[in-house]
Amino acid sequence: MKRPTIGILTWREGKKFAEPAYFRKLLKAGRELGCRVFLFSPKDVKAHEKQVKGYVLNEQGKWHGQLFDRPDAVFDRYRYTPTQAFKDYVAFRSKSSFLYVNNRLANKWRVHDVLVRDSRMHRWLPETWLYTRSKLATMLERHKILYVKPINGTGGRNILRVEKIGGGYRLLGRDKQRLKVSAMLTQLSAVQNWVDKWTKGQKYIVQQGLHLDLIPKRTIDMRLLIQKDGHGEWSITGHGIRIGGERSATSNLHGGGKAVPAATFLRPHFGEDDTARIVKDCEALAQQTAESLEAHFGRMVEFGLDIGIDASGRAWLIEVNPKPGREIFSQMGDKERYQKAIRRPLEYALFLARTNGQSQLRIHPIHARNKANG
Ligand SMILES: Nc1ncnc2c1ncn2[C@@H]1O[C@H](COP(=O)(O)OP(=O)(O)O)[C@@H](O)[C@H]1O
Ligand SMILES: [Mg+2]
Structure with missing residues (x-):
């Protein structure tokens, strides 16, 4: 053959x-x-x-x-x-009519909109809206921290965190070159003006900010990779905890973040039993997210999920990356998992080619009007 x-x-x-x-x-x-x-x-x-x-x-x-x-x-x-x-x-x-192992995914806002329609996802989704001046104000009434992010952004760029402190607001973010920016403002209207300038008429989401400072002054989250295997089933390849640089609003590895194995990091904070429970919850989150998105967007091969774990040990879905990196595993020195992460999409492609794409899933045409970021 x-x-x-x-x-x-x-x-x-x-x-x-x-x-x-x-x-x-x-x-x-x-x-x-x-x-x-x-x-x-x-x-x-x-x-x-x-x-x-x-x-x-x-x-x-x-x-x-x-x-x-x-x-x-x-x-x-x-x-x-x-x-x-x-x-x-x-x-x-x-x-194009090739046999694709992955469809495109839509932007951050559309992805949220799809997931929020699935009630099984609710417990993991932070409140999220398209940014407007007035949404920012109402969200600030409900949450002490907010994140303002471009719907098409990647790599921790153009991300702003707004935090209520004392009588004012602290703004901390990363611009399009990932340089740190910060400001202290006292008036809500000044914050709105500042954020209007920051978003410059582009589409942004405003999201409930999570308390991810398990280590003070740092942003900590989990990167989890879920991939199809050689039998066409979703399977979790691995995960790691990313620890952002000091006084950074983001944990992205490109922004100076470091990676460590999840259990090693979580155990001293939560103990053996809760750590196992948290990791299991993250894995359930990943499985459900992959299934929900695939049901809507058609065949997919992998997702890199950014998962926030807050101070109370609750897991939250921050972002879904349809074309994720694998560096988290090489950063942690886990060569075997890194290799596996590279190999798996090919194994799935071979499975699909063998079965002529006749696996359980039907491909939905991607909605042409969605400005996708993947
Ligand atoms: N709602 C949030 N609460 C707390 N931290 C957040 C939130 N949204 C983003 N972050 C931090 O910023 C990082 C980058 O945000 P993300 O949505 O993943 O955008 P990007 O596409 O730029 O990676 C996250 O990995 C996380 O560390
Ligand atoms: Mg991200």
Whole structure:
């Protein structure tokens, strides 16, 4: 039988790719699984998707392009950037008929809107609304801390935290270069003006702020990776706790956060039994989130979830990343899990290709009008 081929859809400019180090590992994992993996971008698709100019590594370890037949399955790894290239990708995806292992997900606001309709998700969802001046005011009446985040943001950029303290408000955030910003204001109207300027007419959400300072002055949350396995079932690959830098409103690893195993971190705070209960709850959250989103958006292959664990040990879903990194595992020195996290989407792609995409799920067309961030 012919060796199966798996295409990885990504951004390319010349022979520059979006995530070269990850893709090298992905190609290697493909070889070990007995399939051929190549990279391509929308402009590489020829002859009504019958052929693709795919990029692989030559013997010198350099990228080079060659013509491939239609891939047996495609893993979409095209990540959001505010560019024309991304718009071209969106147009391409809406008409492409490859067998995709993952659909696109919508922006943060739409994802929340879908999940909040599922009552099984309620206990894990912080209150969230689209930002307006008046929503900010009503939310500040209900919550001591708020987060204001762009609906299409990633990587801890443009995130602002507003906290009521004493007679005023403390603002702390990260701008689009992830630089820290802060301000102290006394009037609510001044806060509204400040946040209006911060959001500059773009769409933002305003979210109930969680008390994630299990260590004072730090933001701590869990990153959990849930992936399809080689039988098409959701399975939790692993998780870790991210500890944000001092006086940082975010815990993102790119923003200076550190990663440690969840149980190691949680036990001294909560003890053995509660730690086990919290971890189990996070896993239930992940399973339910994956099922709910897949039921709405169609076939998916993996999600990286940001889960807040507050001082009382309660788990909250902060964000769903449809094209997540795996660095949490390499950061914790867990090489085996890191490898597994790389391998799994390929195993699922092979499963799908074998069953010709006839697994239990039907693919729903993605709503063209959603501005997706994934
Ligand atoms: N509602 C919230 N309460 C407390 N911390 C939050 C909240 N929302 C975000 N954060 C912190 O900011 C980080 C980045 O927010 P997130 O929604 O994941 O956006 P991004 O897409 O930029 O990663 C989170 O990992 C968490 O540390
Ligand atoms: Mg995040």
